[in-house]
Amino acid sequence: MAAVLAVILVGCAASPPPPPTPLDELLGQPLTDVLETVPQGAALFIQDVSPRVDLAASYQEGSDPAAWTVVAVCADAADLRAVASVEVAVVPRGSLDAVGDTDDRFDGAVECSGRPHGAHL
Numbered sequence: 325m326a327a328v329l330a331v332i333l334v335g336c337a338a339s340p341p342p343p344p345t346p347l348d349e350l351l352g353q354p355l356t357d358v359l360e361t362v363p364q365g366a367a368l369f370i371q372d373v374s375p376r377v378d379l380a381a382s383y384q385e386g387s388d389p390a391a392w393t394v395v396a397v398c399a400d401a402a403d404l405r406a407v408a409s410v411e412v413a414v415v416p417r418g419s420l421d422a423v424g425d426t427d428d429r430f431d432g433a434v435e436c437s438g439r440p441h442g443a444h445l
Contacts, residue, residue, distance in 0.1 A: 344403035348443040351397070355389035355414050358397075361404045369411040373433045377419045391417050396444035398436035409439055420445075 345361050355370070362368055372383035373395065383392060396413035404410065413433035430444040 342405065345405050346402065347397045347399055347404060347441055350394045350404065350412070351443055351445050352420070353394055354417065355392040355394060355412065358394060358404070358410070358412055359389050362407060362410060363405065366407050367409040369409075369434075371411065371413045371434060372415075373413040373430065374415050374419070376429045376433065377415050379416060379419055382416070383414060393417050393420060395420070395430040396433040396442070398434045398439040398442035400439045400441070402441045411435060411439065413444075 350357055358368070370383065372381040372392075374381045374383070376395075392414040393416070394412050395415055397410065399407040399410040401407045411434040413430060428444075433444060434442065436442050
């Protein structure tokens with residue numbers, strides 16, 4: 325009986341929480357990754373910074389998030405899964421290949437006031 329009880333208790337153990345998602349891991353990734361990770365109810369601000377790669381701004385609400393690359397991010401927490409407020413800067417997918425070295429062109433691409441955790445390409 326003790327062996328059966330032990331098996332039942334192990335089967336009911338909670339699964340471990342997912343690992344944290346550090347902000348710098350989002351850089352160069354599709355906007356989809358942000359949308360899938362940010363907690364529901366968090367304030368999310370998306371900035372199209374296409375002019376920084378010599379393209380016209382064209383992001384609109386409802387745009388395909390897989391077509392956009394994250395180039396900068398600021399949040400109120402270091403783990404994207406725990407944010408209440410996050411701002412990301414995006415450019416069209418593939419546009420980074422055209423500009424080569426980003427040489428800090430995305431520094432200051434997002435407003436970090438009240439969001440002390442940030443990263444940029």
